[in-house]
Amino acid sequence: MDTRRSLYREEDVDRLAARARGRRSSAVVASEAISWGEPVLPSAISTVSGGRLYYRGVDAVELAATATLEDVATLLWDGAWTPPAYAPRPEGRAPISAAFTALAERAAGDVASSGLGPWQLRSEAASVLGCIADAMLGVSAGPLHVRLADSLGRRAAADVLRRAVVLLADHELNASTFAARVAVSTGASLSAGALAGLATFAGPRHGTAAAAVLALALDIGPHADQPGDGLREWLGEGRVIPGFAHRLYPRGDVRAEALLAAIEVPSSFSKLALAADDLLGDRPNVDFALAALAAAYDLPPHAPVTIFALARCVGWLAHMLEQVASGQLIRPRARYVGPAVTGGSGPLA
Template sequence: NWGDPVLPSAISTVSNGRLYYRGRDAVVLSRTATLEQVVELLWGGPLDAELSGAGSARPGPAAALAALAQLTATSPPSLGRSPFVLRKDAARVFHAVADALLGPGAGPAHQRLANHLGRPEAADTFRRALVLLADHELNASTFAARVTVSTGASLAGGALSGLAALNGPLHGIASNTVLALAHDIEPDPSGVETALRDWLGEGRVVPGFGHRLYPYGDPRAAELLRAFDVPAGYRALLDAADAIIGDHPNVDFALAALTDAYGLPPDAPLTIFALARTTGWLAHMQEQINSSSIIRPRARYIGVPLQLYDAEAAQGNP
């Protein structure tokens, strides 16, 4: 159910089936830009320091949640902080998330991600993925982050809200369902249409295909799938889905295919997604704070009839 609330934003938008970051085509940017360069575009200023933290002993999404919770407990409210100071705060939050997700290391985000995942040869593919996933208008996790900081809470608190929302199976870990489907058909790619019909026959939606913002196909997925050798099972799944449901792959499919193409761990899609999207959350949170407004939607009541208050009767008047 898409619709209200609609918030004004100058950060990103989807128009005519294309994603734009501050007016620039995200797919075009992904061909040459680094995540750090996209941060400068989205935040209106550079990321202060190179990624060079000590990292977590057990890096991953769980460590990122813990790091943000700890940082939230010690961070000052965002209310009244200048744009310059907010950018400093944003850099601190981003580095904390990167350190928790990737462990010890230094260098640009995509190189550090490639080293963490044990695939240095895939660094450029990861660079593309990070840029394509940096922001996506007012999605669920971004809205959660904006709502949080609209109360004056810290950027760390907003990022914690965003990461919690990203952990949902309908958002940041949707690729896991694609992985499950792909592994179901992996032993016999020739039987993919049968497997897909069985999946549909069980009342399950085929994951990794379709996106309401992109009726003619998710450009992020199309671009990312061109950057690596897509495994045979995924190619068969693409053909079968086109024949049976007529939908195009979305970025969740592309992340799952990337994971299997390079033999990455199952939490790799969420790690990539969280590292990239943290930059978008931080851009949106700074924009929200600078607007000096609280997000307080109204509810459309659909409960039992109201017992209307009668002031005269309550006072005992005839």
């Protein structure tokens, strides 16, 4: 036995680590929690545990085998609801642009979320989901994944789109979900909260990341036989390789694995994934899978963001319902790092 080594029970190490964390100031803990840190508020909606994603305790990957987005809404909203009637999308509008406009017009006059009961909130949530779906999809009736397939002109893709929207419906306290919860914590309407979520979602580091993966695949096209060369060029230019790795899934994004297993992945994407694994040691995340899905079915350029936004709206609404029920205002403090504060008698301690 190597006497230089010390062996400890895992639970003892965890206890000591927790004790050390407990000695840190509340300011430090709060600051670290904002960026991929410790959980900052309680939620019974979804969690990533042991490398798996769960919706109210149900494995999301297993759920995606048969469930619809409507089924997931019933689960996450914790109660039955009635889907509203559909309306056509205005012609000539990009789906995401139409969703912004529809939500903004609605948020200007909708009732406050505070004071509504559970049944009223679910009814309002259904109406907001219908508003977004109508704005982005319109054109046909039926389950949301069928309407989505029709709006993209690919009815044959309906089942794989069903899987995709189920897998993307919620993902803990991501940036857009947090924005939606903050909005309704003030008493704002659910449509206002959805608008806040959509605005946050639209950033390239969140809901529109799949577009960067499509751009990468197109850019390294000349390196189709040796995609690693194309990736090295990207890295050499100081660019981040999009579509790979996720901090919550150190062994690989299970959503991506499930979605990629359901489609015939284009060879260019398969080679890209192998090259990234060899060069970076990273596996595809769900943004890569969305881009591969779009390429596999030759979907329009707006397809990844449309699929993602429609799905995630269900999660935003679930979190908003939970936040309204809590009655709590989300109001964190800023850790001031600016110039010294001065008062009437000089610098303050």
